[in-house]
Amino acid sequence: MQAYILRRLLQALPLLVLVTFATYSLILILPGDPVLALFTGGEATLDQEQLAAARAKLGLDKPVPLQYLLWLKRALGGDLGVSTQTGLEVTEELSKRLPVTAQLGLTALFFSLLVSLPAGVLSAVWRNSLLDRVITVFAVAGAAMPSFWIGMLLILLLSVRLRLLPPVGYESFLEDPLRALKLMAMPCLVLGWQAAAVITRQTRSAVLEVLREDYVRTAYAKGLRSLRVLGLHVLRNALLPVVTVVGLLVGPLLAGAVIVEQMFAIPGVGRLLVAAVLAQDFPTVQGVVLVVALAVVTANLLTDLAYAALDPRIRYR
């Protein structure tokens, strides 16, 4: 297993180099002078001398590979530049907002797993039943519904008509747990909806596959009760591919968080990104994009390691 971990970590290194280079390269496709984008949000408020000094400070007067290495060195030291919009350090801004997005994403994932795993299993066990059809319709529709539309429909129903939940806002779980739960219910539902659709479909197809295996037939032939066969033989094996899917959902959840945070006025990384894009605040855009990509790469790596730990066949391949 240790050799597998080492091999997998070494494989991730070139990917990390490419991801960081791609993030840095965003500045190379900017129309106009990148110094202006990094310092003033694109406005030409610096004179030639200031421009030259800024260019030298950031290493932008050097060849591109060297520029990248200098940027990477600063980023590794926690210096992602200063927001042209707020004047705050991008790292500081990110460290304030990352826990908010993590809270949103993890809560949404938790609730979507709570719903989708049983739904997927039931759908497979009672294949072609009315329940299977209803669950499949929800799963297929869930994948096609725009999250912001689901959010609007929920606000219309739960806030405007039934007045059950406050429409928008944010509260930390540590400050006021009850209000936080009320405020997070709808955003989590919106964000978790598509994740639940994907996990349900994956669980259904994985369980169906395992149900056809010889060892399941043997277990039934031995006279084991259905629940025992399902819990002991089917789920243990069927949940393996589901682990992969959950790992792969980190990216879509972070992308979904952009829209959900914007809709429900949640001060997370996604809302920061939208504000930065609208204000052409390039250091912040780069910072958010880098953090998100690193989160995705790390999640994929952890998924592979978890998969290898759960399924010994993987690490010997």
Added chain:
Amino acid sequence: MSEEATPIAVGAPPLRPLALGWLQPLGRLLRVRLAGPALGFILLVVAVALLAPVVSPYDPLAQDADLSLHPPSLAHPFGTDQLGRDVLARMLYGARVALAVSLGAVSFGVALGLTLGIVSGYVRGVLDEVLMRMMDAIVAFPGLILALALMAALGPDLRNVIIAIGVANVPWVARVVRSQTLSVRERDYILAARSMGAHHGRIMLRHVFPNVLAPVIVQSTLGMGYAVLAEAGLSFLGVGVQPPTPTWGGMLRFAFGLLHQAPWLSLVPGAAIFLLVLSFNILGDALRDVLDPRLRGSL
């Protein structure tokens, strides 16, 4: 009649399929559950987009302060927005943007992904390794976040929206095409072409390209659905195609601020996006069933 009785003359032109041969797969496609209605809805949106200037009852940009936020009526079946513009007219014209962006983004993704995938799978070695790691790097950026970053760099207009969404399509097409190419390049007809002295470029273009298209068609159809969602998402966030051009996502953006006063504004654009994406997803799955029976029922 025995087989020997119908020899094919050496040098005779190859037998061509009947001109109506394409109807056969279409028939098989339409027999897949829900594929017919899905294709029908897509064709309806295409027709509406093409004929918008003819069928639209009003100018989608014409403002009328007296008609601000009128609920649905006979004169305005989907009501009017805050500037008194007819929602039906804006929906019809919005279909143009949705389709233009999705078609453009998928074409961009297919053109690049197909080229990179064929070259990568055919040449293999270091080039394959480098190209595929580059594709892995693009996949590390979630589609919408990559699109937002590119929009920040390129600026908001239709062409840039197409590029921003299209880039995310490239690795998916390239990976599928590469794996298909790896299998195709080992076939006997490639060996035959090579032994006849065919140039690598010719082999890739004439022999590999037509044989890797089936999964690309499936991937493209599913990619169209993703592109419609992504375009609507960018417009909803205010970084897509800019007002006053009508877009479905942009209409939802303004409807969101008026949920209490004018809830009808959010229903039609959202339903249109949902149905169009659902139709592309269903059609993509159906095409996969028809073109690649090995995958049938896998999802």
